[in-house]
Amino acid sequence: METNYINFSKVGIIGCGFVGSSSAFSLMQSGMFTEMVLIDADKARAEGEALDISHGLPFAKPMKIYAGDYSDLKDASLIIITAGANQKPGETRLDLVKKNIAIFKSIIPEIKKIDYKGILLIVANPVDILTTVAIKLSGFPANRVFGSGTVLDTARLKYNLGQHLDVDSRSVHAFIIGEHGDSEIAAWSCANVSGIKLNKFCEMRGFFKHEEAMKRIADEVKNSAYEIIKRKRATYYGIAMAVRRICEAIVRNEKSILPISSLMKGQYGISGIALSMPAIVGRNGVETHVPFEINEQEAADLQKSAKTLQEVLAQNEL
Structure with missing residues (x-):
């Protein structure tokens, strides 16, 4: 990884649903990062989550949390992708494939455009399929694209x-x-x-x-x-x-x-x-x-x- 482009205190999260917002909250409490960018197709949702989590910062460590766009991710050490359709009762993770591959086809090219040098952590399901898809769509070295897996x-x-x-x-x-x-x-x-x-x-x-x-x-x-x-x-x-x-x-x-x-x-x-x-x-x-x-x-x-x-x-x- 080319560390001169990377800010190891900065993280981006794409997708502010249940998993994305819970991950953002968990990472805020960890004190690992000083900057967090939240991105969602519904920008108002990302803004709301950023505000809600930011209001707890007086109880934690200083951090900048904001809703942004893909250009804000260029120097992030990690981009965590949680965006995708939710698994419904009775639905398997593999049932989500078509919907979530389509979502990844809109997300990954945007990350490629910013010449991103950090790590892509895939969390959306089915995580194994979407990790494989992300490697293919991004063209990034496989060591830099992996999923939360098991x-x-x-x-x-x-x-x-x-x-x-x-x-x-x-x-x-x-x-x-x-x-x-x-x-x-x-x-x-x-x-x-x-x-x-x-x-x-x-x-x-x-x-x-x-x-x-x-x-x-x-x-x-x-x-x-x-x-x-x-x-x-x-x-x-x-x-x-x-x-x-x-x-x-x-x-x-x-x-x-x-x-x-x-x-x-x-x-x-x-x-x-x-x-x-x-x-x-x-x-x-x-x-x-x-x-x-x-x-x-x-x-x-x-x-x-x-x-x-x-x-x-x-x-x-x-």
Whole structure:
């Protein structure tokens, strides 16, 4: 990344719906940035969100928050794209494809016009498809365009396992990989609690029906968004906190390992589609995927997940 063009204290958010505004609020509270640009097709909405969040600044750290346009994003270190149609009750993330690809066809060319040198973080759903689309439409290096992927799903898995085992979820080490959606995979073969294999830790806590518990917890994670949408019509707090975590890894150059959605280049026989796999994330975006050992069944499920996404993308050629 050409750092002479980049202001690492500045962030842009495109889309001021539930997810965009919640992310803006979360990032304001983080103190990571001193400038935030909000963009929405409805400029009055962006202005309203900027004003509302700004009124809380006396309780936080100094920051400039305003509604802007694409020219204001030129020197931002990060552009977070949350713009897109909302997932309705009974609708899958893949059902949103046509509507949201059309929206991206209007957004990405505007970003290209300003000769943007920073990182594009895709949050809109279906995130894996839209990350792939953003890479193709922008022509930017793939390390600079990636999605929030299964960072939130992984947090849900850790939370559920923590609840199940009555242990701090931060001590749980496990990943959801593949699609952020119905074909996602809980990589149980690598899961552990502070280095202790998961099954052994479960037995230590009095749980012995491993297969039954694994299926129940994986299903709970996969269906969490549907359950939340059914009750309150949208999910936004969890993903806003996931966005904040990814931004921390980038801005602070943490080299954190996160399951973001990035372009696969032959790993596990998968190419040409963005999928979530653990990767090192820092100031230059995606540094590298990490050598993540999964069992044969998980690898087969990952390839199946990729095939599902590739088929959907093929039906929606750019």
